[in-house]
Amino acid sequence: MIVLKSTQDKFLAVLQAVSGIVERRHTVPILANVLIRKTGSALQFTTSDQEIQIRTTVELGGDVGDFATTVGARKLIDILKTLPADQTVSLDSGPSKLVLKGGKSRFTLHTLPAEDFPLVQEAAAFGPAFSVPQKVLKQLLAQVSFAMAVQDIRYYLNGILFVAEGKTLSLVATDGHRLAFSSSELEVEVPRQEVILPRKTVLELQRLLSDGEGAIQLQFAGNQARFNFDGMEFVTKLVEGKFPDYNRVIPRNYHSSITLGRAPLLASLQRSAIMTSEKFKGVRLNIEPGSLRVSSNNAEQEEAMDELDIDFDGEPMEIGFNVTYLIDALANMGQEMVRIDLQDGNSSVVFQIPGNEQFKYVVMPMRI
Numbered sequence: 001m002i003v004l005k006s007t008q009d010k011f012l013a014v015l016q017a018v019s020g021i022v023e024r025r026h027t028v029p030i031l032a033n034v035l036i037r038k039t040g041s042a043l044q045f046t047t048s049d050q051e052i053q054i055r056t057t058v059e060l061g062g063d064v065g066d067f068a069t070t071v072g073a074r075k076l077i078d079i080l081k082t083l084p085a086d087q088t089v090s091l092d093s094g095p096s097k098l099v100l101k102g103g104k105s106r107f108t109l110h111t112l113p114a115e116d117f118p119l120v121q122e123a124a125a126f127g128p129a130f131s132v133p134q135k136v137l138k139q140l141l142a143q144v145s146f147a148m149a150v151q152d153i154r155y156y157l158n159g160i161l162f163v164a165e166g167k168t169l170s171l172v173a174t175d176g177h178r179l180a181f182s183s184s185e186l187e188v189e190v191p192r193q194e195v196i197l198p199r200k201t202v203l204e205l206q207r208l209l210s211d212g213e214g215a216i217q218l219q220f221a222g223n224q225a226r227f228n229f230d231g232m233e234f235v236t237k238l239v240e241g242k243f244p245d246y247n248r249v250i251p252r253n254y255h256s257s258i259t260l261g262r263a264p265l266l267a268s269l270q271r272s273a274i275m276t277s278e279k280f281k282g283v284r285l286n287i288e289p290g291s292l293r294v295s296s297n298n299a300e301q302e303e304a305m306d307e308l309d310i311d312f313d314g315e316p317m318e319i320g321f322n323v324t325y326l327i328d329a330l331a332n333m334g335q336e337m338v339r340i341d342l343q344d345g346n347s348s349v350v351f352q353i354p355g356n357e358q359f360k361y362v363v364m365p366m367r368i
Contacts, residue, residue, distance in 0.1 A: 033070035068114035123221035149175035156241030275304035320368035
């Protein structure tokens with residue numbers, strides 16, 4: 001049976017869309033495979049790591065009929081990448097194998113039975129579905145994902161909190177030293193739902209979401225989330241645990257505010273970061289009427305000093321930060337101007353977009 005007959009670029013695009021979660025080597029060998037199921041003329045591709053499952057249904061030619069098998073996902077992708085984009089390729093079924101043909105090339109691939117592929121058991125009941133434009137969710141994820149913890153013992157920090165309530169969707173991430181909050185308006189009103197998406201799910205969504213006008217449908221259950229977009233169904237386990245009360249972390253009573261260009265501040269911090277040590281990423285900000293000085297030094301007695309003109313006439317202040325935390329936020333904001341709200345040299349600082357209450361970035365100071 002000819003399972004599919006298509007151009008290389010179409011087949012490769014479908015495989016790459018579902019194979020981001022697949023590891024090359026796995027303790028369960030079949031999880032390195034993609035499940036290919038043909039029903040009539042429709043082809044379904046499914047991958048899983050037992051916590052995330054991605055499925056897409058397409059039509060890629062070939063014979064009409066019913067067929068199912070699993071084959072190494074990464075190997076198939078590697079082969080397709082070596083073939084020309086406009087070349088017609090076909091996938092033929094054989095006993096315990098698939099044959100990939102393209103031009104005068106022929107590859108025989110080992111398969112494992114489809115019935116052995118461990119599909120994720122989907123939750124019995126999901127909450128009400130709601131939709132947001134893909135580009136909106138992609139932007140929200142970009143504005144907060146850098147603040148996620150990486151392999152923190154407080155496992156509930158290794159992901160992003162999604163809060164849907166009324167007509168608002170809010171995303172929050174924190175690693176205990178900084179917190180990023182971003183929100184967007186929904187077209188429909190939804191009852192309050194609060195879930196924590198795991199880090200791997202967040203990174204995979206960022207890879208798959210487009211900047212186009214297409215929408216993504218979201219649904220949450222007690223221990224799962226389901227996303228539908230661009231003909232794909234994405235199901236993931238959730239992180240269990242109680243996320244910190246982010247509203248208590250965001251300072252409300254600040255004494256001073258500075259508004260300045262995001263790009264000049266980012267460039268100044270990047271220059272100063274060169275003179276910090278690998279372990280100690282500290283920079284010092286000296287805020288005085290009319291100027292903001294950024295300085296750093298290292299164990300070799302090397303120093304960096306940079307100065308920016310600002311519109312400020314408050315009390316002078318000195319405050320230290322991990323420069324990486326500041327660079328991460330500014331690099332992911334994209335707007336022209338940034339507003340910095342300060343209390344004193346020992347209190348957390350809030351970075352905001354002027355005139356936009358839907359984004360807040362809180363960073364704790366450090367002793368330098």
